[in-house]
Amino acid sequence: MTPYDGDDTVGYWEHFYQERERVWSGLPNVFLVREIESVSPGSALDLGCAEGADAVWLAQRGWRVTAIDVSETALGRARAHAADEGVTGIDWQQHDLANSFPEGQFDLVNAQYLHSPVAQADEREKILRRAADAVAPGGLLLIVGHAGWPTWVQDPPNIHLPTTAEVLAGLHLTPTEWTVEVDEVVDREHAGPEGEPGTRQDNILRIRRH
Template identity: 40%
Template sequence: MGSEEYGEEFWEERYRSRTTVWSGRPNPQLVAEAGELPPGAALDIGAGEGADSCWLAGRGWRVTALDLSETALRRGAEHAERAGVGERIEWVRADVRTWDPGDRRFDLISAQFLHLRNTELRELVGRLTGWVTPGGTLLLVHHDARDLETTMGRPNLPERFSSAEEVASWLPAGWTVEVAEARPREATDPDGNAVTIHDAVVRARR
C-alpha cells in the first residue's frame, strides 16, 4: 500500500463513513509527556477529530491543528466550541509532508500515529526539527513493530514500523533525547479481545 492510499481521499472517506472515528479522549502518551510542559504554541499533526488539540488548548496552549480531512477538522472545531476552547485553536487542512509553516515556530510539536513509510517519517523528522523553538519539545508516537505479532490487525507493512530508538537516531546534533522507548498499553482488538500493544514514544528537546 503506497502513501498515496493514506492520503486525503482515504481519510476523508474514513471520517465520512462513520459518525465518530476516535474516542474523543486525548492520546495517552501526549497526556503523559506534555502534561507538565508550560503552555506556549503547539502544532498537532494529524489532529483528526481534535481531542489532542482540545486537551492542549484546555491547558492554555495556542494550537495549530493540522489534518488532511475537512470532515475531521469540522468535527474538531465543533468539539472545541463545545469545550470552550475554540478561540485557542487554528484548524488547517494540509498535508504535513508539503505544508510550510512560514515564520511560525512551536514550543511543542506532537505527531501521533502518522501513517508514513519510515523513509517519509525520517524526512519529516528532519523538517520538524527546524520548526521547534529553542528549548521546545518534539513528541513522536507511533505503533511499535511488535504490534505486527498481535491480533490488533495492523497492516503487514514493516516499512511503516520503526523503533523509538531508530527514530531518535534521526534527530540532528544539538537535540536532547529525553524519552525513547516502547511503552505497553492495553487495547481491544477487532474481535473484542484484550491485547497488549506497544507505542514507540520519542520525546526530545531542542
C-alpha cells in the same frame, strides 16, 4: 465498510473519516498527557490532529495551538468538538504534510501516530524532520508511534513500523543542539474490534531543543 482502492493521501483520509460518524474516543492520547501535563504552556503545533482531542486538551491547559490535518472532514469534527468544549482560538489548518507545512516555530510539536498506508517511501521521515525544524529553542518534539501490531492480529500487514533508533536516525539531529529526554517502548492494553483482550507496543520519543 468500503475499502479505498486509491493511493492519494487526501482521498484516503477523507474516505477514512467519511466512512464513520466518529473514529476516535474524543480523549487526548495517553502519552501526550503523560509527557506534557506538567510542562508550562506556550505555543503548540499538533500534526495529524484528527478529530481534535489533543488540540482541545492542550488549549484547555493554556497552550496556543495550531492544529493540522489532511482531512477537512476530520477538521470539521475537530472544530465541533472544540465548540462543544467551549474552546476557542485554535488555528485549524488543512495540510497534506508531504506537500505543505505550517509556518513558524513552536514550544511543542506533537506528532502522534503519523502512520499512513498510502505514504510514499521516506515521507514520514521527511515530515518529522520538518517537525523538528519547527521546534523553537528550548522547546519539545514529542513523537509517538506504533512499535508493533496488536497481539490479537493473526496476519499483520507487511508494513514496517520504525524503532525509536530508526526515527532518531531519520531526524538527522545535531547532538549538541538536542537532548533526548525520553526514549521508550511501552506496552499498553489494546482491545480488538470485537472486544478481544490484547496489548500493543508503542514508541515514545521526547526530544528537547537547546
